[in-house]
Amino acid sequence: MARKPHQYRFSVGPWNFSEGQDPYGPPTRPAQPFDWKLEQVKRMGFDAMMFHDDDAVPDLDEKKDAQIRREARELKKRLDDAGLFAEIVAPRLWFSPKTIDGAYTSNDPKCRRYAIERSLRCIDIARALGCKLIVLWLAREGTYVRESKDASRCVDYLVQAIDKMLAHDKSIRIAIEPKPNEPMDVAYIPTIGHALAVAQLCSDPKRVGALIETAHCILAGLDPADEIDFACRFGKLWSIHLNDQNGLKFDQDKPFGSVNLRSAFDQVRALERHRYGSRGECVAFDVHPFRTTKVEHWSKHLENSRRTFLHLVEKARSFDEAAAKELIKDRNYADLDQMVLEHLMGV
Numbered sequence: 001m002a003r004k005p006h007q008y009r010f011s012v013g014p015w016n017f018s019e020g021q022d023p024y025g026p027p028t029r030p031a032q033p034f035d036w037k038l039e040q041v042k043r044m045g046f047d048a049m050m051f052h053d054d055d056a057v058p059d060l061d062e063k064k065d066a067q068i069r070r071e072a073r074e075l076k077k078r079l080d081d082a083g084l085f086a087e088i089v090a091p092r093l094w095f096s097p098k099t100i101d102g103a104y105t106s107n108d109p110k111c112r113r114y115a116i117e118r119s120l121r122c123i124d125i126a127r128a129l130g131c132k133l134i135v136l137w138l139a140r141e142g143t144y145v146r147e148s149k150d151a152s153r154c155v156d157y158l159v160q161a162i163d164k165m166l167a168h169d170k171s172i173r174i175a176i177e178p179k180p181n182e183p184m185d186v187a188y189i190p191t192i193g194h195a196l197a198v199a200q201l202c203s204d205p206k207r208v209g210a211l212i213e214t215a216h217c218i219l220a221g222l223d224p225a226d227e228i229d230f231a232c233r234f235g236k237l238w239s240i241h242l243n244d245q246n247g248l249k250f251d252q253d254k255p256f257g258s259v260n261l262r263s264a265f266d267q268v269r270a271l272e273r274h275r276y277g278s279r280g281e282c283v284a285f286d287v288h289p290f291r292t293t294k295v296e297h298w299s300k301h302l303e304n305s306r307r308t309f310l311h312l313v314e315k316a317r318s319f320d321e322a323a324a325k326e327l328i329k330d331r332n333y334a335d336l337d338q339m340v341l342e343h344l345m346g347v
């Protein structure tokens with residue numbers, strides 16, 4: 001019997017309304033306050049927002065715990081009033097002078113301690129926001145100079161940090177967002193396989209899973225749809241950042257499907273196969289406006305990514321699985337290949 005199709009919920013981060021600066025030039029759009037972003041998210045009809053800890057409580061390193069909690073509770077109220085919820089909170093462990101040589105894996109014990117303390121405060125913020133999912137993008141855990149660190153010891157540092165977080169709040173789950181490079185030359189957790197292997201060493205492996213980002217998989221030379229299938233097979237895909245990436249260069253965060261529509265279809269098909277979203281998971285688009293984007297088109301990349309996604313959900317649901325099965329039985333992959341192309345072209 002066919003299963004009832006489920007609805008998706010969509011999430012977006014304040015950083016997805018970026019201003020267009022790059023390493024070679026200044027912003028091309030004027031910075032907007034958080035309330036403007038909240039208004040956009042509401043207007044677009046998204047369901048949730050993602051936060052870095054300091055998106056929720058700016059300059060939190062300068063603030064006392066009570067003030068941090070108070071500001072987080074005020075934000076929760078604004079989200080409630082807007083009919084939104086916080087999907088994830090992620091510690092920003094790449095900005096402080098204390099994370100120049102890495103956060104959890106810094107060679108300096110004082111800096112490692114800072115990274116852990118900051119992560120525990122991030123969990124306190126998540127708690128005040130009513131959010132149970134902490135995301136770890138391990139931006140600076142890796143090397144520029146191979147001989148500067150011991151990669152095996154760094155696994156222990158990562159596990160120790162995650163264990164402290166798990167012990168701090170028994171109700172949270174942690175989703176590791178792998179990325180193979182940028183800002184580091186070589187990162188310690190480049191793929192979902194690495195993330196899930198680290199999860200197994202933690203004190204409560206059931207509470208450590210993954211967040212997959214399309215562009216990060218492509219940068220690792222991997223197929224994002226296969227990464228999704230792999231994580232889902234372990235029941236470990238707890239959030240997703242759909243976007244696109246044109247080959248091996250800087251992290252582009254292009255609109256979903258903008259480079260490779262077929263790969264986008266395969267990613268949606270993998271999500272559908274595993275009923276991603278039916279257990280409360282959100283679909284997020286970690287996309288940025290092109291630098292050329294005018295102020296009046298500022299949210300287009302998000303709305304367009306969702307449009308493409310929803311069209312591809314229809315394409316996945318209307319794909320002739322029985323015909324595909326016959327072709328597979330006959331090892332006629334040539335016609336299977338063409339069938340996919342014609343389905344996407346609508347011919």
Ligand code: XUL
Nearest residue numbers: 090137177213241251286
């Ligand atoms: C970096 C990236 C981050 C994380 C959140 O490439 O994707 O925005 O998603 O920290």
Ligand code: MN
Nearest residue numbers: 177213241286
């Ligand atoms: Mn991301």
